[in-house]
Amino acid sequence: MGTRLFCFFQIFLIIFFVNAQAQWVSNGPYGGIMQCIHTDGSNIYAGTLYHGIFKSTNGGANWTACNNGLTTKNIYSLASSGSVLFAGSYGGGIFKSTNNGDNWVQSGMGNGQIWSIAVSGSNIFLGTYSGVYLSTDQGSSWTAKTSGLSNLSVRCVVASGSNVFATTFGGTTGGVFVSTDNGDSWVLSNSGYTTTSTNTLYILGSTVFLGTQNAGVYKSTNNGANWVSSNSGITNNNIFSFTSNSSVMYAGTFNGIFTSTDNGAAWTEISTGLSNTNVRGLKFLNTDFYAATYGGGVNKSTGSGSSWSEVSNGMNNNVVYAITATGSNVIAGTGGSGVFISSNSGSSWSVSNTGLTNKSINALVVLSGNIYAGTSNGGVFMSSNNGSTWATVNSGLTNLYISALMANNGNLYAATNVGVFKSTNAGQNWVNSSSGITVAVIWCLGSGSSAIFAGTGSGGLFRSTDDGANWTVVNNGIIGVQIRGIGSNGNNLFCGVGGAGVYLSTDNGNNWNVINNGFNPSENVSSFIPYGSAEIVTTWGGVYYTLDNGANWTSATANLTNTSYAAFSSVLTGTDIYVGSGPGVWKRPISEIIIGINKISSEIPEAYNLNQNYPNPFNPTTNIKYQIPRAGYVTLKVFDILGKEIKTLVNEKQTPGVYEVTFDGSNLTSGIYFYKLTADDFSEVKKMTLIK
Numbered sequence: 001m002g003t004r005l006f007c008f009f010q011i012f013l014i015i016f017f018v019n020a021q022a023q024w025v026s027n028g029p030y031g032g033i034m035q036c037i038h039t040d041g042s043n044i045y046a047g048t049l050y051h052g053i054f055k056s057t058n059g060g061a062n063w064t065a066c067n068n069g070l071t072t073k074n075i076y077s078l079a080s081s082g083s084v085l086f087a088g089s090y091g092g093g094i095f096k097s098t099n100n101g102d103n104w105v106q107s108g109m110g111n112g113q114i115w116s117i118a119v120s121g122s123n124i125f126l127g128t129y130s131g132v133y134l135s136t137d138q139g140s141s142w143t144a145k146t147s148g149l150s151n152l153s154v155r156c157v158v159a160s161g162s163n164v165f166a167t168t169f170g171g172t173t174g175g176v177f178v179s180t181d182n183g184d185s186w187v188l189s190n191s192g193y194t195t196t197s198t199n200t201l202y203i204l205g206s207t208v209f210l211g212t213q214n215a216g217v218y219k220s221t222n223n224g225a226n227w228v229s230s231n232s233g234i235t236n237n238n239i240f241s242f243t244s245n246s247s248v249m250y251a252g253t254f255n256g257i258f259t260s261t262d263n264g265a266a267w268t269e270i271s272t273g274l275s276n277t278n279v280r281g282l283k284f285l286n287t288d289f290y291a292a293t294y295g296g297g298v299n300k301s302t303g304s305g306s307s308w309s310e311v312s313n314g315m316n317n318n319v320v321y322a323i324t325a326t327g328s329n330v331i332a333g334t335g336g337s338g339v340f341i342s343s344n345s346g347s348s349w350s351v352s353n354t355g356l357t358n359k360s361i362n363a364l365v366v367l368s369g370n371i372y373a374g375t376s377n378g379g380v381f382m383s384s385n386n387g388s389t390w391a392t393v394n395s396g397l398t399n400l401y402i403s404a405l406m407a408n409n410g411n412l413y414a415a416t417n418v419g420v421f422k423s424t425n426a427g428q429n430w431v432n433s434s435s436g437i438t439v440a441v442i443w444c445l446g447s448g449s450s451a452i453f454a455g456t457g458s459g460g461l462f463r464s465t466d467d468g469a470n471w472t473v474v475n476n477g478i479i480g481v482q483i484r485g486i487g488s489n490g491n492n493l494f495c496g497v498g499g500a501g502v503y504l505s506t507d508n509g510n511n512w513n514v515i516n517n518g519f520n521p522s523e524n525v526s527s528f529i530p531y532g533s534a535e536i537v538t539t540w541g542g543v544y545y546t547l548d549n550g551a552n553w554t555s556a557t558a559n560l561t562n563t564s565y566a567a568f569s570s571v572l573t574g575t576d577i578y579v580g581s582g583p584g585v586w587k588r589p590i591s592e593i594i595i596g597i598n599k600i601s602s603e604i605p606e607a608y609n610l611n612q613n614y615p616n617p618f619n620p621t622t623n624i625k626y627q628i629p630r631a632g633y634v635t636l637k638v639f640d641i642l643g644k645e646i647k648t649l650v651n652e653k654q655t656p657g658v659y660e661v662t663f664d665g666s667n668l669t670s671g672i673y674f675y676k677l678t679a680d681d682f683s684e685v686k687k688m689t690l691i692k
Helices: 002-006 558-562
Strands: 034-040 043-048 053-056 075-081 084-089 094-097 114-120 123-128 131-135 143-145 154-160 163-168 176-179 198-204 207-212 217-220 239-245 248-253 256-260 279-285 288-293 298-301 320-326 329-334 339-342 361-367 370-375 380-383 404-408 411-416 419-423 442-447 452-456 461-464 483-489 492-497 501-505 525-531 534-539 543-546 565-573 576-582 585-589 597-601 621-628 632-640 645-654 657-664 671-679 682-690
Touching (some): 043 075, 075 123, 131 154, 154 198, 198 239, 329 576, 370 411, 452 483, 452 492, 543 565
Parallel strands (some): 034 075, 239 279
Antiparallel strands (some): 248 256, 370 380, 404 411, 411 419, 534 543, 565 576, 576 585, 621 657, 632 645, 632 671
């Protein structure tokens, strides 16, 4: 038996298992893209672009999601009629709640896009992409009110008595339409302005205010018969929202909040402290003033706007497209809110946007202590002080849409819509490095042991063996042309193909084989993480791992399915894996997914020792503890009673200390097994018993 026991070839394998009780957890980053805000009694409601409705009952100090019953979570408008709360969605019609948002039911308009809701007595008007609709029975039924509307793209509707005003957006005809008969007929009212791109309306007494796209504020004091410009003091002409407090008017713009105390004759900016100056909604609740921002969550002022602070705790709404780590910091890049940094393992996050003029982050990478952020149409930004400040590093880039960034061999690479760019001097200068790539749009980048790879949006995968100077296509065996992600682990290369799942190459990309057993190929792959000899892959639908080079995949998604998109990005740092999701950053200890090697003491032992496993007998897992007094190469292997190698638990260089490994015998039959520790000139074997 001894000859059979010690004649073996080496396999480096780390054993995985999924703990059914384990969960992913998220603490933000909070805030994100708001579309509207509404107050009703003591409740505040915020509608978001991707993640439904959040509610606060304590003045914005805390928020909770209230989406039960919502079939779509793109919310553009909110309003109340008596005890009924209405939510207008993009693509899901109108929803209503009779219990303060705890539950919602669809209330008509099918898959309509509801931009605006106006309540006037028993009348409820909707501004939609297909015109104006009216309900007189609390949303039980709706009637189209479009007679005279030459443009049906109604962005906003407001009502006062029998007078109703509707703004339309775009087209060759449009602007403000007026109805004096509750919407039965409409007349275009465009005297005094020329734009057809009108965003919002507000009625204050006998004055109607109009907010436009790029043309500022107009007002009418004669029910829309004539309009006059009212922009004095406003420094941004994209007007998204209005509100008032007594006789004081407020306007939310693309770049700040402005107030007027003289019915719009003059405006003064009041944006101090805003976490984001793109203001999509404004509301008062008693003396508190709230602003819904496009990327900075909800902001609050207790001094009528004299100063602001963000109040988004619990509002897990940021879509995190990129994530990386450096030192003790985890860095998250969001789709519209910029960069957030956590220095306490994701327990809390701080915004880090100073100098970051484009806040739509697609990629993050660290090189030589510098952090680089790739943005949508803003190019590359660099921070040399852990994210405190950012500066553009775009010299030589001819396209500023950055899909991916990669650091390899001291070089930086950027994937753009016109090829791959390379920098050899920390991003100070870039040159197009796409010779041989026949498709302009690059979606992802990756590296192997002797090559770098570029995944395209329509031409498959390309490889360079000379640091990007020349590229060749390497699609043999791949079915599909959209390469979503690239990863490597030793000599194994992985790539994710849109609609076709995961492929494996063991010959530097020359040939590929599909490896989808246990994997859903319809899920878009977003990233790969190597861990020992195992591989973790993240997708828009979940997280998977393989312990046999992709022959089989097991889901570790758990409660990530509660998010709209499970994982756009990932990073492994310390003992935790982080995924950037839609919404938020979600964390899980790697030990909840992986049973591996734990160093339980750094105290230097006097001698080598292999302990008896515990428990013993066991079913199905047991722990094996050992100690090594000197640094060196260590192996710990399991054999069956015939001497056949079953598992390699440890196969690496280790420093002196006490270690513990968990062995999982779930896939083995009951019986006697042996485990052998080898280190330096020490070798010892012990027996253990599996009883099922």
